[in-house]
Amino acid sequence: MTFEELAVPLLSPLYTYARWLTSDAHEAEDLVQETFLKGLRGFGSFTQGTNFRAWMYRILRNTFLTSRSGLKAQTSIDDDPERFEKLPVESTPESLLFARYDVDRLRGAIAELPLPFREVLLLVDIEEMAYRDVAETLSIPVGTVTSRVMRARKKLREAMR
């Protein structure tokens, strides 16, 4: 398949991803355009049949991380799985907690999440990516994806209390 055939269907999700990463419409446009240019230039090295979607998301994310706002957004978090692997479930009835949530407040809480947490939520909950695809996109182990998803949601719950 050509680059266009593969990439054009991704324009909309990539733009949404860029908007949530940058929080800025113009910056998101530039970011997606640069991603397409880089993708087109690098398409010769892309192995057909492998995960094109994860490849494009990775280009977009790496481009963002080297931009001025991306450098500012980078946060170091503790990904040591030993510390988080066996956290017990919380016994608070979640059904009550999120029965009447405030959308604006939740949106604010998501925006406040450190980038490593925000992006896994974007990819898992919005783009419905499998953990292994998220791992490939973010170049991290699947176990780290699991841990970040769990901790991102924990932070949201805490923020919504």
Added chain:
Amino acid sequence: MNHLSAEDVARIADGESQDDAHLRECAICASAVLGEMRLKRAVREAMPRYEVPASLRRRTGGAPILHWMPLAAAAAAAIVVVLAVFYSRGNSANELVDMHATLLASPNAVDVLSTDKHTVKPWFEGRVPFAVPVPELQPPFRLVGGRVVYWHQQPGAYLLIAKGAHRISLFIFRDELRAVKTRDVTSEVWRANGLTFVAIADVPQQDLDALRRSF
């Protein structure tokens, strides 16, 4: 009783684990998974998809987007002459052909974009109430991806399959359909393993016959 870890709960809610035996016995963990699913839904609702500005569509190359337009136009033209297609459910064929044209005209024809059946098949798990058959397609057919579609209030699977520059829509439902006659637009309807397959495309009939043999 040992409870699931928070990571187990996340993995079950995200469809990464099918190991839910414990949930049938433990109300606390079942409640935690339910809560996780509600939070996922809340996050989805709080984080809208943004519409791509026209300026960006132009900047990422008008040509690639326009590349899809002849397909959409061809599909739309096919609708005009498709009325000789009848199924046991009256004008249902028209709806499926409409859906075929709409999806081809959309920049997001599929929600899971992959040529790999091992990616597409599991993606449907939990999204449609049956196991979606996704065979290893042989050239000239190539899997592009899939999505869930609704037709007569029932969820079905949609597979987008490429044959060169042509696109074939394959709808898979549980309900039975029957093709009486087709003309001008190519369609193929068959039943297998309790499922109905409807293939629609602007390709010769023998191509759809060949595709049918793949399933």
